[in-house]
Amino acid sequence: MAADQPAWWTSAVVYQIYPRSFMDSDGDGIGDLGGVLARLDHLTDLGVDVLWLSPVYPSPQADNGYDISDYQDIDPLFGSLTQLDELIAALHARGMKLLMDLVVNHTSDEHPWFVESRSSRTSPKRDWYWWRPPRPGMAAGDPGAEPTNWQSHFSGPTWTLDPESGEYYLHLFDRKQPDLNWENPEVRQAVYAMMRWWLDRGVDGFRMDVINMISKDVAADGHLHDGPPIPGTSLGDGSGSFLNGPRIHEFLAEMHREVFAERNGGLLTVGEMPGVTVEEARLFTDPARAEVDMVFQFEHVGLDHGASKWDLRPLKMRDLKASFGRWQAGLADVGWNSLYWDNHDQPRAVSRFGDDSPAFRRNSATCLATLLHLHRGTPYVYQGQEIGMANHPFRTLDDFADVESLNHYVHAVSAGEDAEHVLVALRRMSRDNGRTPVQWDASPSAGFTTGTPWLPVNPDHLEWNAERQRTDDTSVLAHYRRLIALRHEEPVVALGAFAMLLPDHDEVYAFSRSLNDDALLVACNLGRRPQPLFELLPQAKDASLVLGNLPIDEAAVLAPWEARVLRLR
Ligand code: TEU
Numbered sequence: 001m002a003a004d005q006p007a008w009w010t011s012a013v014v015y016q017i018y019p020r021s022f023m024d025s026d027g028d029g030i031g032d033l034g035g036v037l038a039r040l041d042h043l044t045d046l047g048v049d050v051l052w053l054s055p056v057y058p059s060p061q062a063d064n065g066y067d068i069s070d071y072q073d074i075d076p077l078f079g080s081l082t083q084l085d086e087l088i089a090a091l092h093a094r095g096m097k098l099l100m101d102l103v104v105n106h107t108s109d110e111h112p113w114f115v116e117s118r119s120s121r122t123s124p125k126r127d128w129y130w131w132r133p134p135r136p137g138m139a140a141g142d143p144g145a146e147p148t149n150w151q152s153h154f155s156g157p158t159w160t161l162d163p164e165s166g167e168y169y170l171h172l173f174d175r176k177q178p179d180l181n182w183e184n185p186e187v188r189q190a191v192y193a194m195m196r197w198w199l200d201r202g203v204d205g206f207r208m209d210v211i212n213m214i215s216k217d218v219a220a221d222g223h224l225h226d227g228p229p230i231p232g233t234s235l236g237d238g239s240g241s242f243l244n245g246p247r248i249h250e251f252l253a254e255m256h257r258e259v260f261a262e263r264n265g266g267l268l269t270v271g272e273m274p275g276v277t278v279e280e281a282r283l284f285t286d287p288a289r290a291e292v293d294m295v296f297q298f299e300h301v302g303l304d305h306g307a308s309k310w311d312l313r314p315l316k317m318r319d320l321k322a323s324f325g326r327w328q329a330g331l332a333d334v335g336w337n338s339l340y341w342d343n344h345d346q347p348r349a350v351s352r353f354g355d356d357s358p359a360f361r362r363n364s365a366t367c368l369a370t371l372l373h374l375h376r377g378t379p380y381v382y383q384g385q386e387i388g389m390a391n392h393p394f395r396t397l398d399d400f401a402d403v404e405s406l407n408h409y410v411h412a413v414s415a416g417e418d419a420e421h422v423l424v425a426l427r428r429m430s431r432d433n434g435r436t437p438v439q440w441d442a443s444p445s446a447g448f449t450t451g452t453p454w455l456p457v458n459p460d461h462l463e464w465n466a467e468r469q470r471t472d473d474t475s476v477l478a479h480y481r482r483l484i485a486l487r488h489e490e491p492v493v494a495l496g497a498f499a500m501l502l503p504d505h506d507e508v509y510a511f512s513r514s515l516n517d518d519a520l521l522v523a524c525n526l527g528r529r530p531q532p533l534f535e536l537l538p539q540a541k542d543a544s545l546v547l548g549n550l551p552i553d554e555a556a557v558l559a560p561w562e563a564r565v566l567r568l569r
Helices: 033-038 040-046 080-092 111-121 183-199 248-260 278-285 319-329 363-371 403-414 419-428 466-470 476-489 490-493 536-544
Strands: 014-017 050-053 097-102 161-162 167-170 204-208 266-273 294-296 378-382 496-500 506-515 518-525 542-548 563-569
Touching: 014 419, 033 040, 033 080, 033 111, 040 167, 040 476, 080 097, 080 183, 097 266, 183 248, 248 278, 278 294, 278 319, 319 496, 363 518, 363 563, 378 476, 403 419, 466 476, 476 490, 476 542, 490 506, 490 518, 518 536
Parallel strands: 014 050, 014 378, 050 097, 097 204, 204 266, 266 294
Antiparallel strands: 161 167, 496 506, 506 518, 518 563, 542 563
16 A cells, blocks of 8 residues: 555444345345344444355355355345335435445355356356366275365365266355366356346445455366375365465456546455465555555454364464564555454354453443554454444354255264264354354344344343433444544554564563654553552553443553553653
8 A cells, every 4th residue: 555645444334234134125024124224324324345145146145155056145034125216315315334245255156157057067168167077096985085084164075076977066155055166267257247237236346255265276278186184074264275376366456447447536346365474465455566455364253263163262362463574564664454353154253252250241342342443453343342242152063054064963973972072162252152143132023023023132132222222322332433533543653664563572562653743642441350450551550542342440550351552751
């Protein structure tokens, strides 16, 4: 990013809506566009600049819409194209922008492209997907006959046999999400045409689902390579063959040329990139290379993972600092960060990084928010985070709905893991934690629906809901409002240089931001013990308070989960 001409999104805050769980307008228990339209005042009240809408396209809903069967329409479950147009107009009238979710690593197996591709080995669209014969010397359907040993993100092999043609197709995710073959230029052109169609309709950009998986490392003879074996399974880790593959930069640069280059500014692209490193992120987001504006990286949401996300590890605050610190430093002179704690794939931040016990929930939610929003980068607020929504008290397997959770349970238990042990991990890590309905008020379904919600409403909505917080100046919601306004008002928040302080302290997360003659000191106590602020950071003594999350009793001490933003003189 050129320092003399900051892009508009450096001072913007994005709000993510997972439409299924945001607001239901027709009583079927599933959120929809009518619900989004009805709740736009909530976004205006928060002051966010951009809405990212998770998928609303026609879909069999095997992965809640991340399995798309038509890229250019709206699923009747969620509403209509007319309502989408209404949403674009309503957002623009309020000075907000709309990001659509772009899911083009894979389609649904019910997309007409795949139906055609599957119809015969000689179909003109056969090569639009990854079809391969069984492993040499083995028969279709034999155990281990899959073309590679890769493990799917949603458990089991990444290959499913199509008995009609005797060939397997690749799916990095569920079997209902076949991967598109980006090696085929027709596929790329079809995707670009679809993207242009949405931009022509008025949308302002895209959040690009697993976009760093679109290039696969394929040998000249079409062969794909096995990955290193995963201990305790018969499968391997294929990520070396599909994460940031050999043509990824070429594809993204081509997409930029074909879709974005001729359009005026004001658009935004964010690439979701599991496994991306700082070094690669610099390449992806270097404006001179014209690929994407920013990426979602996954390092900090992997710090409590062991061998997999289900293998729970305690989170060390020091690791979090080290990770964020490296990303801030790595993208300081080139590129741009996206900042997030949670989304529809993650447990709730206050339960995971904060402390959701009654005494600390409000304070830790506001402390985490302050920490994140004062970093350099574009913050993303995930629906419900702004009111301190926490993980759900799931009990039995029947309480879960997510394909990733359910597949994992089946595979883990059939591989001999203790069922109760598997449930413990699901309760902590399941994506369903982030997908329970938004808690609008204290009524029986939390104001989300007049019907039966598709996932249960958290019983804590009686106390934790938007209505209650809206008029309370000490609420989590009020604090988010202030943080968002601060980024709009203070160039140092948007653009200031970041320097980590106290890197070895286990509980105090502190840093400075500086721009020209202006400098802020941010100090956050990520724990239950008071911390001697003036001893740790003597420069805080003469600084003035810009924003804090608690009334200050004793200036020299940071109370448990207290966050202060101070202006240095
Ligand atoms: O997520 C990609 C991704 O990395 C996650 O699925 C991840 O593997 C898992 O959630 C963490 O355990 C994107 C979407 O955000 C997700 O909802 C989709 O399920 C997935 O892609 C497939 O489209």
